[in-house]
Amino acid sequence: MPELPEVQTVISTLKKQLAIKTIKDVDVYWDNIIAYPSVKEFKKIIRNKSIVDYNRYGKYLIFDLKTHVMIVHLRMEGKFYILDEAEPYSKHAHVVFHLSEGKFLQYIDTRKFGKMYIYEKVEDLHSYSCFKNIGYDAFDVHCNAQYLYVQAKKSTLSLKAFLLNQKIMAGVGNIYADEICFAMRLHPEYKVKNFTKDDAAKCLIETRRILNEAINCGGTTIRSYTSSLKVDGRFQLKLQVHMRKGEACPVCANVIEKITVATRGTYYCKKCQSKKC
DNA sequence: CTTACCTCCTGCCCGC
DNA sequence: TGCGGGCAGGAGGTAA
Numbered sequence: 546m547p548e549l550p551e552v553q554t555v556i557s558t559l560k561k562q563l564a565i566k567t568i569k570d571v572d573v574y575w576d577n578i579i580a581y582p583s584v585k586e587f588k589k590i591i592r593n594k595s596i597v598d599y600n601r602y603g604k605y606l607i608f609d610l611k612t613h614v615m616i617v618h619l620r621m622e623g624k625f626y627i628l629d630e631a632e633p634y635s636k637h638a639h640v641v642f643h644l645s646e647g648k649f650l651q652y653i654d655t656r657k658f659g660k661m662y663i664y665e666k667v668e669d670l671h672s673y674s675c676f677k678n679i680g681y682d683a684f685d686v687h688c689n690a691q692y693l694y695v696q697a698k699k700s701t702l703s704l705k706a707f708l709l710n711q712k713i714m715a716g717v718g719n720i721y722a723d724e725i726c727f728a729m730r731l732h733p734e735y736k737v738k739n740f741t742k743d744d745a746a747k748c749l750i751e752t753r754r755i756l757n758e759a760i761n762c763g764g765t766t767i768r769s770y771t772s773s774l775k776v777d778g779r780f781q782l783k784l785q786v787h788m789r790k791g792e793a794c795p796v797c798a799n800v801i802e803k804i805t806v807a808t809r810g811t812y813y814c815k816k817c818q819s820k821k822c
Numbered sequence: 823c824t825t826a827c828c829t830c831c832t833g834c835c836c837g838c
Numbered sequence: 839t840g841c842g843g844g845c846a847g848g849a850g851g852t853a854a
Contacts, residue, residue, distance in 0.1 A: 546847070546848080577830075577831095604848085618848080618849085620830095620848055621831090621832095621846085621847055621848070622831095622832085622833095637832095654831095655831080655832055655833070656831045656832050656833085656847085657830075657831055657832080658830065658831065658847080658848070658849090660849090678849085678850085701824070701825090709848085711848085711849080718847095718848075719847075719848085808826095808827095808847085809846090809847075809848095810845095810846075810847085
């Protein structure tokens with residue numbers, strides 16, 4: 546599923562492959578993808594708007610339409626394909642943007658969980674209603690060790706749930722949460738209330754290191770893309786524990802286990818990540 | 823305040 | 839082979 550690094554890769558690719566384009570029209574084949582405003586309003590606002598920039602916050606893509614912004618969350622399986630006029634639509638294309646210069650931008654999403662929003666552009670991102678429960682992006686300057694320490698000390702959450710909580714820090718999903726727990730050598734159920742200042746600092750350092758590695762990985766695959774944009778699991782090659790049930794821990798060779806933490810499938814090494822309280 | 827559970831969806835995997 | 843059931847999962851919602 547697309548987490549911060551995958552979203553960053555999509556943004557970089559859109560920026561490179563589309564640059565500035567005008568949206569001539571939009572087709573919506575599944576209304577529930579459009580979260581705000583109504584489908585009718587969405588279509589009306591977007592027509593003849595130019596996309597002047599592409600940005601990211603947490604796991605959200607932000608299309609800068611000068612007077613407005615279009616914000617997209619890919620959720621589980623959302624992806625964008627850039628097509629030329631003659632190419633056929635995918636059967637999972639739920640929203641199709643007709644762009645200038647004969648380009649089409651298809652939004653593909655087999656599970657239809659993704660969401661799109663359009664707002665009038667304002668200075669403060671957090672005033673968009675879709676961001677009202679979104680905390681600082683993992684790379685935001687406000688997301689520092691002291692901030693994480695304060696959040697951890699007043700939280701009842703386990704480390705994994707803390708990392709997944711977008712209200713605290715935005716961008717980490719199920720895959721990278723497992724990798725961060727492993728890098729910290731802490732059990733995913735470790736209560737973050739027990740964090741020391743060093744733990745908070747390490748949490749931030751490992752989070753950013755892992756996300757950056759994944760971004761660099763995604764970045765290197767871009768040049769092999771043709772007309773379509775796909776973010777597949779190339780980073781999986783580098784995953785230490787996630788999806789590795791039954792395999793040997795890369796550090797101690799103990800068998801990696803799968804449990805459920807915060808209702809999510811969670812992979813960890815019992816030996817390396819034993820500290821649990 | 824927290825926590826537990828439901829909803830949205832489809833593809834895939836399992837057992838029969 | 840095919841059919842039913844269970845499962846996975848980000849985030850928002852509601853109930854307790």
